[in-house]
Amino acid sequence: MHMDIMMQNVERMRVEDPVRFNRLVQEGMAIELGIISPASKKEISAEKLKAELFPANADYKAVSQGVLDGKRKIVEGLVRKLIDDGKDPVDIVTNALMPGIQVQCEMYDLGLSFVPEILMSNDAMQGGIKLCQEKIGDVPSRGNIASFVAEGDLHDIGKNICAAILKANGFKVFDIGRDVPKEKVLQVVKENNIKLVCGSTLMSTTKHGLIDTALLLELEKTGVSVACGGAAVSKAFVSTFDNSLYTKSPLETVHAANDIIGGKKKWNDFH
Numbered sequence: 001m002h003m004d005i006m007m008q009n010v011e012r013m014r015v016e017d018p019v020r021f022n023r024l025v026q027e028g029m030a031i032e033l034g035i036i037s038p039a040s041k042k043e044i045s046a047e048k049l050k051a052e053l054f055p056a057n058a059d060y061k062a063v064s065q066g067v068l069d070g071k072r073k074i075v076e077g078l079v080r081k082l083i084d085d086g087k088d089p090v091d092i093v094t095n096a097l098m099p100g101i102q103v104q105c106e107m108y109d110l111g112l113s114f115v116p117e118i119l120m121s122n123d124a125m126q127g128g129i130k131l132c133q134e135k136i137g138d139v140p141s142r143g144n145i146a147s148f149v150a151e152g153d154l155h156d157i158g159k160n161i162c163a164a165i166l167k168a169n170g171f172k173v174f175d176i177g178r179d180v181p182k183e184k185v186l187q188v189v190k191e192n193n194i195k196l197v198c199g200s201t202l203m204s205t206t207k208h209g210l211i212d213t214a215l216l217l218e219l220e221k222t223g224v225s226v227a228c229g230g231a232a233v234s235k236a237f238v239s240t241f242d243n244s245l246y247t248k249s250p251l252e253t254v255h256a257a258n259d260i261i262g263g264k265k266k267w268n269d270f271h
Helices: 002-016 018-032 046-053 058-069 072-084 089-109 115-136 157-168 182-191 208-219 250-261
Strands: 144-150 172-180 194-200 225-229 244-246
Touching: 046 058, 046 089, 058 072, 058 089, 058 115, 072 089, 072 115, 089 115, 089 157, 089 250, 115 157, 144 157, 144 182, 144 208, 157 172, 157 194, 157 250, 172 182, 182 194, 182 208, 194 208, 194 250, 208 225, 208 244, 225 250
Parallel strands: 144 172, 144 194, 194 225, 225 244
Antiparallel strands: none
């Protein structure tokens, strides 16, 4: 009976949160092979992440904690006071709001938090950003990212999670949707100054859509690569075609976007 319940929960995670499911499977295999220790993740805690990423300033740290806790009203009150005290709104976004979501994303990537926490933290941060925008106008985004699910695949939970985390980290995300043909991706790239495309699929039968999209973007000389992920995608698979990079988690996608938009790396540097 207990085994049946456990298997039902595992299947529910596989369907509702495939990114986390796939990561846990990979980690379990790595532990079995002795590549990583099961205790290694326990060495990382929320407090250690906060010590590393939170600001030293007490007022800013309170904002970061509010974002991490997903408390929008608290964050808005703290940000409003900082603005009234003459603090630079851009500095508030960068050094008070962003660290909170960064810690939450790190925790999610390690399996220490879940999708609802990500969404609540993002909502709290957006409340603070809105106040800063009202003070100085639109806060410039860090760059335009396009997100899609490969043609033939209707599973978009992973895409939505990744898009939410990219937005939370300051990127403007153009969500093209699911079951997207390569021509539609090309159109969005050309019309919106896209710097990176994020493509995913949960089905092995639709992986070719990622290949076709990456190659079309290369043939059209867009200069835009495709970051590929999803349960059906592996680093070995992505390494078989050009103009692509493999990101195994939403946070890794954020890091890749930062590198590419910052001009530090090109797609083939990720292989």
